[in-house]
Amino acid sequence: MTTPQSERLSSLSLGTAPKNILSIQSWVAYGHVGNAAAAFPLQRLGFEVWAIQTVQFSNHTGYGAWTGKVFPPEDIAELIDGIEARGVLPECSGVLSGYMGSAGTVEAVVSAVNRVRAANPQALYCCDPVMGDFGRGVFVNPELPEQIAAQAIPAADIVVPNHFELELLTGRKVTTLEDALSAAAELRSRLREGGPRTVVVTSLIREDAPEDSIETLAMSDSGTWICRTPLLPLDPPRNGTGDAIGALFYGQYLRTGSVAQALSLSMSALYALLEHTHRTGTREIGLIAVQDELVQPSRIFEAQPVVLGGQ
Numbered sequence: 001m002t003t004p005q006s007e008r009l010s011s012l013s014l015g016t017a018p019k020n021i022l023s024i025q026s027w028v029a030y031g032h033v034g035n036a037a038a039a040f041p042l043q044r045l046g047f048e049v050w051a052i053q054t055v056q057f058s059n060h061t062g063y064g065a066w067t068g069k070v071f072p073p074e075d076i077a078e079l080i081d082g083i084e085a086r087g088v089l090p091e092c093s094g095v096l097s098g099y100m101g102s103a104g105t106v107e108a109v110v111s112a113v114n115r116v117r118a119a120n121p122q123a124l125y126c127c128d129p130v131m132g133d134f135g136r137g138v139f140v141n142p143e144l145p146e147q148i149a150a151q152a153i154p155a156a157d158i159v160v161p162n163h164f165e166l167e168l169l170t171g172r173k174v175t176t177l178e179d180a181l182s183a184a185a186e187l188r189s190r191l192r193e194g195g196p197r198t199v200v201v202t203s204l205i206r207e208d209a210p211e212d213s214i215e216t217l218a219m220s221d222s223g224t225w226i227c228r229t230p231l232l233p234l235d236p237p238r239n240g241t242g243d244a245i246g247a248l249f250y251g252q253y254l255r256t257g258s259v260a261q262a263l264s265l266s267m268s269a270l271y272a273l274l275e276h277t278h279r280t281g282t283r284e285i286g287l288i289a290v291q292d293e294l295v296q297p298s299r300i301f302e303a304q305p306v307v308l309g310g311q
Contacts, residue, residue, distance in 0.1 A: 020048045020091050021251075022083075022116060024076060024109050025098030025128075025243065027053040029068075031284040033060040034098050037240035038247035040287055041269075042096075044294045045251040050092070052079050052112075054101050060239045061139075073104035080112050089119035096250055098243055099130040101140070103147040110155050124195060124254070127156040128246040133164045133203075135237070145169070149190075157195030158253070159187065160246040162203045176208045177226075181306070184219045196220055198259055202245050216245070218263045218303070225260050225303040227267040232278045238285050245270050248294065260303040268297035 021042055026034030039049040054076070057068035083089065095116055097109045113125045129148045132138040138145065149169055153159060167174055172183040184199045191197040198220040209215060214231040218224065248266035256262055272293035276286045287294070 019046075019093060020050060020088070021094050021096055021254075022050045022052065022092050022112065023096045023098075023247075024052045024054060024100075024112060025096070026055045026057070026101070027051070028057050028059050028066075030059045031240070032244070032287050033240040034243055037243035037285065037287065038096065038098065040291070041244060041247045041294045042251045044291055045248075045255060047093075047251060047254075050083060052076055054099060054105055062236070062239045070101050073102065073108040076105065076108040076112060080115055084115065084119075089116055092116045092120055092123055093254060094124040094126065094250070096126045096128070096247060097152065098128045098246065099140075100144065100148070100152075103141075103143050106144070106147045106151050110151050113155050124157040125155055125192075126158040126160065126246065126250040127152045128160045128242065129153070129165050129169065130242070131165050131168060133162055133237075133242075138168070153187070153190050154192060156191050158198045158200065158250060159191060160200045160202060160242075160249060161187070162242055163201060163205060164203075166201050174204075174206070176206055177306070180204060180206060180217055181219070181224065184217060184224075188219055196253075196259075198253070200246075200249055200263070202242060216263060216267055217306075218249075218259050220259045222259055224306040225263055226306055227263045227301050227303045229267060229271045229301050232274050234274065234278055238274070238277055238283070240285050241270065241274065244273065244285065244287070260305070263303040264301060265297065267303075268300045269294045271301060272297050272299065 028036050035051045039051050042049050055070045057066045059066050095113045100106050116123045131140050131145050166183050170183045170186050174180050174183050188197050188199045201217040204215040212231050213228050215226050215228045217226050249262050252262035252265045273290050276290045
């Protein structure tokens with residue numbers, strides 16, 4: 001049974017939400033990808049964000065040209081040293097990672113997760129395994145998928161692959177709901193024992209779904225849900241949407257403790273963001289323009305439970 005919207009939203013004001021999230025991702029000066037897509041939604045949801053950048057570019061690479069630099073993995077450890085020296089790691093409620101860029105960065109991120117967990121064993125690690133997408137293929141260094149699968153996935157409590165990344169991580173072709181459930185279950189079995197072991201598959205397009213729709217599937221110990229929204233004809237697809245939905249889901253899960261509520265609220269917020277972006281025709285996602293929708297979406301898409309033999 002799904003929770004009514006009024007009860008769901010009132011539950012967010014109880015004042016019990018964790019406060020601090022360490023977010024290790026890319027950064028762009030112009031536009032919204034990586035931390036520039038994730039930090040603001042988390043802040044609007046009430047979290048302090050300790051942002052560490054893996055790269056700093058002028059703009060996202062979808063434009064075909066950019067300036068900036070990739071930061072060496074040693075920078076992550078050095079910045080964690082500085083945060084730890086403030087004595088605040090026990091107050092860190094979790095780690096969110098996105099684009100890593102190199103095998104050394106994967107190691108540095110997992111090391112940062114371990115240091116946070118040593119200070120706060122209740123901290124949760126959410127890994128967005130940024131590696132590729134349909135139409136673009138794998139757009140990271142060739143060694144990254146293997147390194148993410150071998151190091152980051154086993155350390156994660158929550159993993160947020162898109163459809164393409166789910167297939168890449170599991171070696172399974174996903175064309176039906178049954179395929180998606182099998183692949184998600186396999187990936188979930190690799191996550192850290194003792195945590196929520198939650199897999200969230202974004203941008204799921206399957207042949208047995210209603211036409212002109214797009215879905216996100218969430219699977220955890222507490223159940224499996226699908227949230228479906230209309231498929232908006234965004235051409236080209238907007239960069240940063242995966243970073244935004246990863247942050248929104250993670251933040252809402254930390255606020256509510258419910259996979260179903262987090263899925264519904266995050267997908268509803270993402271749809272409002274993409275609908276505005278489509279309507280205005282902007283190349284960058286309109287995070288600032290729809291900031292109130294990030295917190296309390298005006299149109300709610302419910303998460304529907306998936307049951308044996310169908311949904």
